[in-house]
Amino acid sequence: GQNIDQPTEMTATEGAIVQINCTYQTSGFNGLFWYQQHAGEAPTFLSYNVLDGLEEKGRFSSFLSRSKGYSYLLLKELQMKDSASYLCAAMDSNYQLIWGAGTKLIIKP
């Protein structure tokens, strides 16, 4: 079956760095997406990886290892506004997104 695993909740300190891991199992693979979702709002796109390696975009970076079925989202210089849920989603061979349950990130001053 298809499955996405990511931690339920993480806590970090303002100004610090946090890494949110995601492992996936899908029927075929057409890329890995990370989205940010604030409570009561729709998800917003953060990153897309389809090749192995690290993609850096400002304070956010995303890494993919296809052979390991593994990705992580790295957030640097954490700000209070980064408190949100972070959703990992893998695209299968039918170009359908398979979603993880999300990781709730709590930022403390």
Next chain:
Amino acid sequence: GAVVSQHPSWVICKSGTSVKIECRSLDFQATTMFWYRQFPKQSLMLMATSNEGSKATYEQGVEKDKFLINHASLTLSTLTVTSAHPEDSSFYICSVQGDMNTEAFFGQGTRLTVV
């Protein structure tokens, strides 16, 4: 990226009534739109894939007679929750995707509360 407008943002209805949610792709012609449901602290669950000019494809366990989907044009898909019950209370979100392996763009979501 594509701009997706979803309406209404929130709605409260009485049990047994029907509610229609609209999803518009404002700057992109979407032959396919996706409808998701999200319960508190849970993941997005795909309900159905809406296809312009043809019948929607429903995921297993989703009642097609209860959740009516109409995709009459390339810019509009509607989801009607018929005979709503309190257990249908949830956050409903639509999305469109550009090319096959590109990001999904989401509407603002609709918070449905059935009382």
